[in-house]
Amino acid sequence: MTEAPSPADFIRDIIASDLENRVNNGRLQTRFPPEPNGYLHIGHAKSICLNFGVAAENPDGKCNLRFDDTNPEKEDVEYVDSIQEDVRWLGFDWEERKFYASDYFEPLYGYAEELILKGKAYVCDLSASEMREYRGTLTEPGRASPYQNRSVEENLDLFRRMRAGEFPDGSRVLRARIDMASPNMNMRDPALYRIRRVEHHRTGNAWLIYPTYDYAHGISDALECVTHSLCTLEFEDHRPLYDWILDQLDLPCRPRQIEFSRLSLEYTVMSKRKLNALVQSGRVSGWDDPRMPTISGLRRRGYTPESIREFCRCIGISKSPNRVEHALLENCLRSDLEARAPRTMAVLRPLKVVIDSLPEGYEESLTVPVHPQNEAMGKRTIHFTREIFIEQEDFRESAPKQYKRLVTGGEVRLRNAYVIRCREVIKDDDGAILEIRCEHDPATLNANPVGRKVGGVIHWVSATRCVTGQVRLYAPLFIVTEPDALKGDIVEHVNPDSIEILTGCRFEPALAEMTDSLSYQFERLGYFHRDRDSITGHPVFNRAVSLRDAWSKIAQSL
């Protein structure tokens, strides 16, 4: 897949202009800063594509991976591992630049003492709830903490004792001294450090006090000499604080924060809290459940890195609120796989067909293309036999004239093989169809029948030369376009029909040999991805996305 260049957007415009004006001596440094408290989702992919993408587009641009691990209560190595795997899988490389905010705990502490020395920070003994009261509201200014005017010496002493573990958790915080009357809540003396006796996944028990995001992020950016710190819109109100902190300190570099709107996608949720709730509740099988919007879920579902990158390119970068249609994501996968997925035939819901015009035990090997539009992908062998399976929905005893598949007495083309005509329908005592009896037209292999037109083509698999396995079909996790607006526990709103497991599906034997690919087009059905639950002789496939289906629209209007 040839990748189209990302179109310009307001952030790329700013960067191009900064580069041209040599704002950072012509340097470009970005960073992708996930908190390791959950798995990455497609919203993160947008940020990854932006940060790594913009760096790759410029000659000396670099993008760091930085784990924003300042809150040990929620973080875990499981997440740092999965995040790295996902970023790599998406096709991006941080080279030797993998960092952790926890790498900076010592310098961060030093800068905090510097703030104290400058009279810009103080130790506050207010409890969390008292602090909330003192903060005021959106429309009323806050009041100064009674501890706001402690001496530098006392603050320094107290802060050092906070570090030394002399005070209980939550009893004191270090706060910035800014403006309790600011209309921006973030500027009302925000907390910089809190006491938490929690083991950190990297620093262990070395620290009892941990910096807050607002304090650590800008300094981390500056220490890494990040030039453009790209984040989502909800941090817009934090920018004055980000700048304030950088302004007080003597740092090697001066990064600039720029915000863009986060991604929302129809029929799913994106918050890690809600995704975690889905996992914990058991409503999905895990973070990589193919219905999840996580990178690992999409990967298991059958999405390719190329398709996700293309999606991120298509949605663009802006500041407007958005909710992207699911159809766009699907389109990106289809267009990627259309070009390169090997074709095969599979029957999901088998209906037996006996071709009476063929002798018992008849078998004919047919050599057919792996991809009809791409000869270079080679050939595969399929087996035409007296007994075959077709899709149950490809046969009807009677049907409207728009129905182009097999009907009693009618003809249809078996894809890659012959035209057959249905002679008889065999039913059980309850009237359920057991099998159908057909005859084939031997003159129709690679040739059109003479004197009549056969409009329909259906797929099939030999009943005697096939492998049996499982297919999982998926529907959206939620049936409403905006599940975030749903009341109550999100877990209760999961679409019970979001997964359908089909057993007894039949596949071409050649499928077992085509091991160089994990993604296939099952002709007329969609793109399917071999799941890791497959075992030898019993494949399991997930349907990543169906093919566009004009018939379903016609059928609905009938």
Place this chain on the structure above:
RNA sequence: UGGGCCGUCGCCAAGCGGUAAGGCCCCGGAUUUUGAUUCCGGUAUACCCAGGUUCGAAUCCUGGCGGCCCAGCCA
């Protein structure tokens, strides 16, 4: 009734004073042994609304309206 941000086709999204790009969706039609793909063609006299400036405004000004975010010792 504090502050910040946003409002261009059903959904994304260009546009940066000179007379509305593109993609997705949708609708026609052609080709087709995948009702797929591909290919042609169609789809905003209109840019949240109302005034104003200008020869000329989606773009500038004023005033409205609507939406999102912020009162964690989360990020």
